[in-house]
Amino acid sequence: MAYKDDQLHEEKVFKDPVHRYVHVRDLVIWDLIGTKEFQRLRRIKQLGTSFLTFHGAEHSRLNHSLGVYEIVRRILINFEDRPNWNREERILCLCAALLHDLGHGPFSHSFEKVFKLDHEEFTRAIILGDTEVHQVLSKVSKEFPQKVADVINKTYHDKLVVSLISSQIDADRMDYLQRDAYFTGVSYGHFDMERILRVMRPVEDQVVIKESGMHAVEDYIMSRYQMYWQVYFHPVTRSAEVILTKILHRVKELYGQHYQFKVEPTPFISFFEGKVSLEDYIRLDEAVVLYYFQMWAEEDDSILSDLAYRFVNRRLFKYAEFNPNLQMNDWMELYQLFKDIDLDPDYYLVVDSSSDLPYDFYRPGEEEERLPIHLLMPNNELRELSRQSDIVEAISGKKRTDHKLYYPKDLIEKLADDRPEKAKIQKILNKQER
Template identity: 80%
Template sequence: MAYKDELLSEEKVFKDPVHRYVHVRDRVIWDLIATPEFQRLRRIKQLGTTNITFHGAEHSRFNHSLGVYEIVRRIIYNFKDRPHWNNNERLLCLCAALLHDLGHGPFSHSFEKVFKLDHEYFTQAIILGDTYVNKVLERVQPGFAQDVADVIAKTYSDKLVVSLISSQIDADRMDYLQRDAYFTGVSYGHFDMERILRVMRPIEDQVVIKSSGMHAVEDYIMSRYQMYWQVYFHPVTRSAEVILSKILHRAKELYEKDYSFKLKPTHFLSFFARNVSLDEYLKLDESIVHYYFQLWQDEEDEILRDLCERFMNRRLFKYVEFNPNRQMNEWMKLHQLFKEVGINPDYYLVVDSSSDLPYDFYRPGEEEERLPIHLLMPDGSLKELSRHSDIVESISGKKRTDHKLYFPKDMLTNLKDQSKAKEILEILYGQGDVRNVE
């Protein structure tokens, strides 16, 4: 029996709080889960700093990756006897679903921004490089690893396969919305996934939804909208992300100035120098980052020491609403005042912006083209979702952006020159109520 067809002697299951069970029968999938590169995902949180706001959000990329695999496994089971579905793509879909987040680093997107990295690049590098994952995939057949990488990169020739992993209604989103809602304890991310899976249909190059399932899809899109603004973009989480990014910026700046660290940042050196090898990337996980942050609380550099103490002990920045298009004069004044009182504005006066486009129709030629969700009508025709749903139409193509200004209120209230502190706080209060980040 060929390796790609080999089954385990009995089905293995992972107990899962979202899907009840994750079922594994293929030897390839079981072997991929056992690789060091996949096991590393246990040490990368799914939601970065969100656990500082929602204390239950301790789940990992490992949990999520298994969940995406399980949803794709169920979709494929429903598709197996339908036209347009090629069951020869089954194992490819399962492997791509399982490995789609393999390249995420510690604190994911915050870390990427500081060091100008791309987790999708590292996902493909792990799959195609000298790794245990690559060895398992190439045992299936020569070139299989490249096929998996192409699916994740959205360049694979069969667009139906790609759409299961990456589209506006894909297994990735369906898992993380429910999983993140479960672990944060909110109700926004819940929708009727069972119904959606029942009304999914494969066509030549994408998955479509039977028109009778439109309301379940509406619920899914609104769940995503609410999760972004109530959970993912929560201002307290963003405060922690601001401090995290400033710690990394400060450590990088000190390294470039030949500062003598009490604890040499060995694991960060290649990141600071922007010549990270795959092996160095894989060795840096969140436990290592926390180790450095814990010890950097004793560094001589006042800014690095303070930022690490804030992050480790949840002593976060406060925030006010801020409109960069209308309030640049206030921003420039605050910047100058911070300098005058000895607070470095580069690290302690930070504008953070978040934006989301919950659903979009097809805009050919635009950056990040989004294939729309199509409804399969009773007569066999396809109709774009927002043209049939008033709810979806009301938010289609509408990008919402939110800006906040973060600062250490405690530093201001403890200033010796309280007249300057009062002037700064009056400017901040003039932009809206100063929120207590509890």
């Protein structure tokens, strides 16, 4: 029997707070879970800085990856005897589901922006490079690692396989919405996943939903909408991300100035120099980053030590509503006032913007083309979801954007009352302060 078909002598299960159990019977999946690259995901939080807003949000990328695998495993059981499904793709789907987030770095998106990295590129590099993951996948076949990378990269020839892991209703989203809701303690992310899994059907190039399951999908889309604005874009979380980003910018700037650190930031040097090897990337996790943040809180550089102290001890920036179209003059005045009080506005006056498009229909040629969700009607015709659902139609294609202005209120308040800059700064900020 080929390695890809090898089964464990008895099924292994992981207790899971969202799915109750994650079931593993395939040897290749068990071997992948045991690799050091997959185990590294224990040390990468799923929600980045959200633990500073929601104290329960300490779950990891490993938790989520196992959850996505479990959802795909259950979908494929339902697909087993249905037309349009190629059973030979089963183990490929399971491996891609398990490994789809393999390349995430510490504090994921904030870290990527500062060092101009792409976690998807590192996911492919881990799968295709000299790694334990690659060794396991290569035991299936010489071509198998490339197939897994292609599915995650959305370039695999069978678009049905890709849609299970990457679409507007995929296993990835279905897991993180429920998991993130559970660990943050909010109720927004809950929807009837059991119902959705039962009404999923494989057709050529995509997964569709039986028309009778439309209301469960409506609930899923609204859950996603609420989670983005109540959890993922929470203004306090964004304040922590702003400080995190500015810490990394400051360290990078100081390194370029040949600043003498009390503790040499050795794990970061290749990132500062833009020469990051796969080994460097895998070695860096959030435990390492948080250690250095504590060390940097003791640095002689006042900006770095202040920002690091703020992050470690949750002394976050306050925020005000900000409209870049109407309030740019206010921002320019604040920028100069901050300079006048020796508070570097490049580090202490930050506009942060968040935007989301909860659902969209197909807009060919546009950036990030989104394949729509299709309903399978009783007459076997496919109908795009927003044409059948008034709820989804109401939010389709509507991008919502929010802007916040972040600043250290505590430092402004410490200014002497007789300083004219203090009154001017407070007057501007009080217009929309929260």
